[in-house]
Amino acid sequence: MPSPQPLNDAERQRYSRHLLLPEVGEAGQQRLRDAAVLCVGSGGLGAPLLLYLAAAGVGRIGIVDADVVEESNLQRQVIHSTEWLGRSKARSACARIQALNPACQVDVHETMLTIDNATALIDGYDLVCDGTDNFPSRYLINDACVLLGKPLIYGSVQRFDGQASVFNLTEESPNYRDLLPEPPPPGAVPSCSAAGVMGVMPGLIGMIQATEAIKVITGIGSPLDGRLLVVDALSMRFRELRLQKDGSRAPITELVDYGQVCAEGSVPVESISVVELKSMLDADPESLVLVDVRNPPEAEVCRIPAAQLIPLGSIESGEAIEQLRELTKAGRLYVHCKAGGRSARAAELLAVQGIEAINVAGGIDAWADQVDPTMVRY
Incomplete structure (x- = not known):
């Protein structure tokens, strides 16, 4: 293997503070350059x-x-x-x-x-x-x-x-x-x-x-x-x-x-696109219940008007299970988050409780991209 080329004057000037360090010196600076x-x-x-x-x-x-x-x-x-x-x-x-x-x-x-x-x-x-x-x-x-x-x-x-x-x-x-x-x-x-x-x-x-x-x-x-x-x-x-x-x-x-x-280990959940969700909301908003499982500070940045905020943490703790079970009486349950991961997790947890929930793929990010480009993004 050829020996490293010595530093030129411009390199010595630029890296002078490294060269002053005995632990680095010219040999160390050559290693960085190479x-x-x-x-x-x-x-x-x-x-x-x-x-x-x-x-x-x-x-x-x-x-x-x-x-x-x-x-x-x-x-x-x-x-x-x-x-x-x-x-x-x-x-x-x-x-x-x-x-x-x-x-x-x-x-x-x-x-x-x-x-x-x-x-x-x-x-x-x-x-x-x-x-x-x-x-x-x-x-x-x-x-x-x-x-x-x-x-x-x-x-x-x-x-x-x-x-x-x-x-x-x-x-x-x-x-x-x-x-x-x-x-x-x-x-x-x-x-x-x-x-x-x-x-x-x-x-x-x-x-x-x-x-x-x-x-x-x-x-x-x-x-x-x-x-x-x-x-x-x-x-x-x-x-x-x-x-x-x-x-x-x-x-x-x-x-x-x-x-x-x-x-692996996740429960398969049914999903729909944000475009499909928008069509259903336009056609018959009373036929479905949309739940936002993000955290309250996120919902303050942007939200889908039809959604009810129930954070994932309250589902994981079991606190919101009966509330969600009650909501299913008003219509089919759909869940969304920012990008689809937490809502998929929510749908899995609800499935274990015998509650059917459909994940909105892509979440509010996809909504802003495909449905409402004026929505603030974070």
Whole structure:
């Protein structure tokens, strides 16, 4: 393998504060320049990650993201700006990185990570940073990294809480399945779009991820290998939990259908589209009962006028079961949430109680997209 090329004068000027650190120095900066990092997601976690990796001098950064910039993103996804609304997140992030550090090569992958492309995408990079917010993606990224022997920088946030760790650093290192062997039941853990998130939390966790990535690349310090850092921003407390590789767990040998795996155990529920719901409401609104299972703060942002608010938590606790049973006497019961996950969970719970409820697929997001484009989105 050829020796690293020495830094040029421009690089020494730009990265002078790194060069002053004995732990980094010129050798460490060369490692950063020669490294290739893949960031899956350029949203809340990806925004600070990408900015600080580029600023640190990582030579090649890949961005995997198929989404577009929405106004509600700008509360926390600081790599994007208002002028990029409605346009590609990956290209928005690329433009910001190149404005910050033109020497950084950016590979834009405007696609979702899937079992069909994960191996090919990840294999071209030295390490992977997980900036996603859903369980199927986390398991897919983890398993592909294990199969390819790539270190994984993990982070997650919700409300005022966050977690970070380094997985798969060595053959003896734990991976995401040692933290969470099996996914939780569908709807058990609400997404940030459902539960909310303090805008700075992704910034805090994303910068911790960037710190760990820089440490792994340069070989300095003690990475969060075998350690889970847990942050409670409301009390500003940091805790550390030990993680160990579970030798009894079946080894990862292939990628699977993670959407199906994360849905296993759920009760099949009937669903309709928002367009079908709108037609029924227009034709005979008295024939159905529409229930919104979101939380009250969400309903204050936007709501479907015909819906009654009964949060999922009151269904899970059993508090609202008899109320909903009574409502079925007035018409057929339909349930909706923001995107369809919590309402599907509600329909499952009600089915166990002998109450038939039909899920409105896509929730109020789909309603705003397909029925009422003037509706405020969050």
